Amino acid sequence: MATANTPPSSAVRLTQYAALDIKGADAEKFLQGQTSAQVSLANGTFAPLTCFCTPKGRMLANGQLLRLGNDHFRLILDTSLADTLANHLKKFAAFYKAELSLAASVTFAGASQPLDAMAEHLGITLPEQPYTHVTSPKGTALRMPGSPRWLFMFEEDAGSLVSSDEALQNAWQLADIRSGLAWLTDAQQDHFLPQMLNWEALGGISFKKGCYTGQEVVARAHFRGQVKKRLVHASIHATTLPAIGEPLHDENGKSMGEIVSSAFSTEQEVELLAVMNTKVTEEALPMYWQQKPITLHPLPYPVERLDPEQIAAQLA
Template sequence: MTAWISATGGRQEAEDRVTFDTPEPARLALEATVMTPLVHLGVLDVTGPEAETFLQGQTSAQVSLANGDFAPLTCFCTPKGRVLANAQLWRVAPEHYRLLMHRSLVPSLATHLKKFAAFYQAELSIRDDLALIGLLGREAAALAEVRLDITPPAVWHQSGNEAIQLLAHPGPRPRLLICLPADRAGDAWERLSAQATPVGNDVWRLHDIQAGLAWLDERQHDTYLPQMINWEALGGISFKKGCYTGQEVVARAHFRGQVKKRLVRAQLDGGLLPEPGSAIEDAQDKRLGEVLCTALDAYGEAEVLAVISTKDPDLPLRCAGQKLKLLKLPYPIERLDPETLAVQGNGTPAT
């Protein structure tokens, strides 16, 4: 993957971060169409005659809903209901499913799932040969259709073919994730660059934050219940399916209202980006929770997603020596059934 990124003029400064020399990239994304290599994300494939049956017993999604159109969020849990990885699931072809998650969790999830896959006709493959490109901005859909000859899907849906897939993600601007073979990424990048400006993947991460969408990484696995990252409010948990690992704990937390922490969106009063895991503290220096992810917005201020206690805090809040202001999430904290999203087919709750 690194070779094609170098050819674009990008610099991969870390395994999960790439930058370009484009000035004010976050501001540019509000006004124009931009694109970025999504090096912080990775892919795990599940294939075989019993791939669907195998996944059904392991994931929070109703796997049959991943039908080549709907591409639901999902998660994999421990028996105690803690999230090992949260992901997006889509079907590439019959007997071929694909999982998108933070790249640092792909190897550990593959190792975990292989213990169960041995009892099924199902195989797991870490897809280092695939590239992920993010296309973001008002003209993203039109650009993808013209340059890639693929009709863009609705949010949390997919389009394309076995070689290249488009996934639409929510955010303050239209967003498309392109998954394709790495040896074809350079050509796709060149075609898109006629009307899209390259930016670093921090811009995509900022829009994840503004969408209230947290991708856990290796530092956070086996830590939170799915509801603590608002996964049921995003349609990432099916409460209508049968058993899967951790299902009893997840269901009990939902039906008994026993979620003591929640994902929140917030802004700091400066440009210092706290490290993931940094404490969120109240006016009495009591730790309420911790930061999951951070990014600078178009005005140079730090925005964060954090998991904190659901109790009313003693204001003001602080993080890394900066005041922290809670912001409104773009969705209500209530159950959103993926079955509703799949049937409606437009990525928003039915009314």
């Protein structure tokens, strides 16, 4: 069984990501009406977190938005949602000078060290600040939110620079969990308000922009304090990973939450992110997965609004 103890000496291939390209003279205008980000903040350096919602404010996908050219944006999201989101957005893109396509040739890799070989291959200097990226004709390096990590996007296969080591893939997932960063998959699409994944605490929602699909519901939930479920970080003693969507129960057997992601921290310890009723943390209720007790851990950020405009200003 792979654990997170393998030294992160190389970049690891990450197949969970997909790249959705949005190009055209109206690409920015089109995205502005669809996504929670203030699209103009994506300026070729700052890559804001963002999400796409239904009219009822439920998340269809979340991701990170990069500007690769004047009329070229790239959304990084979970691969299980790429086709569905693209087909959904194409219905609206038809009214704009904007085209959507999956960048199927892009290879994703991740590293928790600033690897010189990767920078040299791309012909760039690696970005030092979270939420920022540097792009060359050969690809892009993105400094992820949270713990120091770089996500690489190669326009062509990087060959020997990238490994497929299972332990390194698990370590990347574990770093997401410890950073309190949850990526929506098709298993829970149209299920959560963005705030249930703490998206506003990570700078993934602009409350200063105009209308976008689902904006009214998302804003009302924020300003009226109606979010009764929140993302939490927890661990359990287990030798198998819980499935996405599996329930978490209190001592009376009542479902109080569901699992969003999980990874091994040791061969007998699993760490996870779960969306849980806020009563659990407010009242310190004992919780269980398959009758195994769950230990809650603090998140690395305060669960409060962080405006992406504030992050962008700090990077300027």
